[in-house]
Each structure stands twice: as structure tokens, then as C-alpha cells.
Amino acid sequence: MIRSKVIAFPFAACVLGLAGCTAHGDVEATGSIWNEPAGKQSPAQALKATRDGLGDLEKGKKHYRERNFGLAEQHYRRATEKAPQDVESWVGLAATYDQLGRFGLADRAYEQALILTGPTAEILNNQGYSHMLRGDYATARKKLVRARELDPENRYINANLELLDEL
Helix, strand or coil, X not given: CCHHHHCCCCCCCCCCCCCCXXXXXXXXXXXXXXXXXXXXXXXXXXXXXXXXXHHHHXXXXXXHHCCCHHHHHHHHHHHHHHCCCCHHHHHHHHHXXXXXXXXXXXXXXHHHHHHHHCCCHHHHHHXXXXXXXXXXXXXXXXXXXXXXXXXXXXXHHHHHHXXXXXX
16 A cells, blocks of 8 residues: 555654662662652753664664564654654554554554644544554544645645545
């Protein structure tokens, strides 16, 4: 199908807590050397996590383009764990789950992206395509029509609506 066109807009979204450090002796457990509460990141830690996550994002995109969906899933998942506010990683993960036929996980990843950005044309387009893959054409049409309302000139959305009409 035309999934490569649909994913030209991978965005991506889940807020995962980070584990706090374990203390030894009578020192209290903290999340950083600045004695922030366990589970919170310092600015330096957040920057490093974002950089690391984006490395995995690029690897996820590469493997997705090469249709290595198992490897793409691993990298997109790592990217979302390292940079949970990165919408592109969440949408890439969701699209990869779609390609693997793991639609429940795809729905969860799309929901995380929606929490971060709200319903964008790109996310709605991808969700519409996801529902086409499942054979749920009524939901696919609703998502794609809503996406087109937000971005009427988007060629990917229009191509998916044409594909839906053919089905």
C-alpha cells in the first residue's frame, strides 16, 4: 500500500517516568546530583535524553524506510522512552506498529501523540490509514475527512481518501 507516503509526516507521544537513583547508607534517594525528587530529570539529563532519543529516531526512520519494521519498532520505542515529549517518535512508533499488525499498540502510541499536540492533520491521516489496514473503512473515512478539513491541500491525505474510495 502507500504507507511510505503516509509516513512522510511521522510525528510523534507517552510520558514515562524515569526511575530514581538508589542511595546507599543513610543518604536519601534522589533523581540527580542536585537533589531533585527521584524520577525528575535535571536540565542536563533531559538534554542528553533528547539527543539520545533523536539518534534512535533517525535509526527508526531509516529502518522504517527500509521496511525493517522490527528494528524500526525497537528504535522508535527507545526514542519515546528517552524523549517522551517527541511527537515524531510516537507517530513513527505507531506507524511501525501498524505495519507489524499490532493495532492496539498503534492506537496507544497515537493517543500519546494526540496528548502532546492535539489532533493534527498528519496524526489523523495516519490514524485513518491505520483503520484502512484493519478493514475499518468507516472509521478510516472519518479520520481522513477530518484530516482533510485541517489541511485540504495535503497530497497524502487526498491520496489516502482516493485509496479508500477504491477499497
